[in-house]
Amino acid sequence: MEIACFIEAADRHCQQQGVKLTALRRQVLELVLSYPGVVKAYQVLADLQKQRGIAAPPTVYRALDFLVAAGLLHKVDALNGYIVCHHVGCSHEGLILVCGDCGQVEELDATPVLDVLRQQAGGAGFAISQQNLMLTGRCKECRT
Amino acid sequence: MEIACFIEAADRHCQQQGVKLTALRRQVLELVLSYPGVVKAYQVLADLQKQRGIAAPPTVYRALDFLVAAGLLHKVDALNGYIVCHHVGCSHEGLILVCGDCGQVEELDATPVLDVLRQQAGGAGFAISQQNLMLTGRCKECRT
DNA sequence: TTCTCAAATGTTACGGTATAACAAAGTGAT
DNA sequence: ATCACTTTGTTATACCGTAACATTTGAGAA
Ligand SMILES: [Zn+2]
Ligand SMILES: [Zn+2]
Ligand SMILES: [Zn+2]
Ligand SMILES: [Zn+2]
Numbered sequence: 001m002e003i004a005c006f007i008e009a010a011d012r013h014c015q016q017q018g019v020k021l022t023a024l025r026r027q028v029l030e031l032v033l034s035y036p037g038v039v040k041a042y043q044v045l046a047d048l049q050k051q052r053g054i055a056a057p058p059t060v061y062r063a064l065d066f067l068v069a070a071g072l073l074h075k076v077d078a079l080n081g082y083i084v085c086h087h088v089g090c091s092h093e094g095l096i097l098v099c100g101d102c103g104q105v106e107e108l109d110a111t112p113v114l115d116v117l118r119q120q121a122g123g124a125g126f127a128i129s130q131q132n133l134m135l136t137g138r139c140k141e142c143r144t
Numbered sequence: 145m146e147i148a149c150f151i152e153a154a155d156r157h158c159q160q161q162g163v164k165l166t167a168l169r170r171q172v173l174e175l176v177l178s179y180p181g182v183v184k185a186y187q188v189l190a191d192l193q194k195q196r197g198i199a200a201p202p203t204v205y206r207a208l209d210f211l212v213a214a215g216l217l218h219k220v221d222a223l224n225g226y227i228v229c230h231h232v233g234c235s236h237e238g239l240i241l242v243c244g245d246c247g248q249v250e251e252l253d254a255t256p257v258l259d260v261l262r263q264q265a266g267g268a269g270f271a272i273s274q275q276n277l278m279l280t281g282r283c284k285e286c287r288t
Numbered sequence: 289t290t291c292t293c294a295a296a297t298g299t300t301a302c303g304g305t306a307t308a309a310c311a312a313a314g315t316g317a318t
Numbered sequence: 319a320t321c322a323c324t325t326t327g328t329t330a331t332a333c334c335g336t337a338a339c340a341t342t343t344g345a346g347a348a
Contacts, residue, residue, distance in 0.1 A: 024297070041334070054299095056299060058336070059298070059299095062296085097270045106268055113264070116257055120257070124252060125283065125284030126281050128281035129280060131279065133261075135275065135277075136272070139270055164324090166326090168325085168326070185304095185305070200329080201307080202326085202327080203327075292347075295343085296341100296344090298340075298342080299339085300338090301338090302338100303334105304334075304335075305334065307330105311329100314323100314325070314326085315325090317321085
């Protein structure tokens with residue numbers, strides 16, 4: 001199974017970083033993984049409630065925050081959602097393409113373009129921090 | 145006055161586009177202009193209430209949506225806020241730098257870098273739409 | 289083992305963000 | 319004046335996210 005494999009990698013990744021992928025965090029990660037694209041916190045919360053009967057917002061937000069900090073998820077501000085990072089470990093800044101029609105997500109490497117952006121911003125006295133680039137558009141399928 | 149000049153240009157810009165900068169929309173634009181950087185909808189709402197006694201969220205959200213659609217404001221998703229576009233008319237895609245410390249904003253031209261991004265995304269079958277690039281970081285002053 | 293402390297999770301309550309739905313008022317054309 | 323259309327007002331509610339404090343858990347020290 002694809003998911004189990006990812007979880008295993010995530011587990012190793014957390015151990016390397018000296019943080020713990022607890023049962024709850026793993027469960028939330030699995031729930032996010034079960035979606036093909038962007039997922040919202042309250043959707044994860046609903047799923048979690050189906051599985052363990054009761055859960056409150058802080059439970060899922062804390063897990064999501066942890067997973068983002070660990071580099072396993074990315075937050076998609078424009079959609080108030082989260083996506084799985086499929087480039088764990090490859091110390092990267094992501095170029096995240098979100099299809100506005102179907103919600104599917106593709107993640108490319110933004111390192112080269114961010115070098116250019118850092119230079120351009122630096123010329124204006126601005127130091128841009130480590131971050132991902134989010135762009136919206138339409139995926140191959142949705143372009144018909 | 146700087147603001148009056150901007151409003152005048154905004155008015156012309158709207159006329160050219162065949163949309164109307166009504167009194168309410170102008171008032172909201174002035175309120176956003178009165179801040180140096182990112183402003184939040186509910187802050188504008190509070191200001192509006194001071195000026196006209198009563199106002200509800202839809203009033204300000206509708207005005208803000210209009211101003212964004214007209215190209216007079218940009219929405220900063222990462223901060224749930226809005227900024228004034230100081231490149232009205234120059235048909236542009238902005239590279240918007242937001243200082244995470246002080247909220248100040250600088251807007252550069254993102255056209256060249258978006259050309260590169262379009263090419264990279266196109267290689268993955270993705271057609272990215274017209275949009276601005278938002279990056280967070282620290283401005284000259286806040287870097288101490 | 290048992291204690292202790294820090295991290296993680298549970299729980300309650302609340303505040304911030306945004307929109308749906310419908311009513312009323314303005315605008316301009318016939 | 320009447321009509322169709324756009325804008326604004328109003329109420330209510332849904333969605334997003336966190337503060338604050340209680341409780342549990344688990345790893346290391348005594
Ligand atoms: Zn990634
Ligand atoms: Zn799609
Ligand atoms: Zn702009
Ligand atoms: Zn600053």
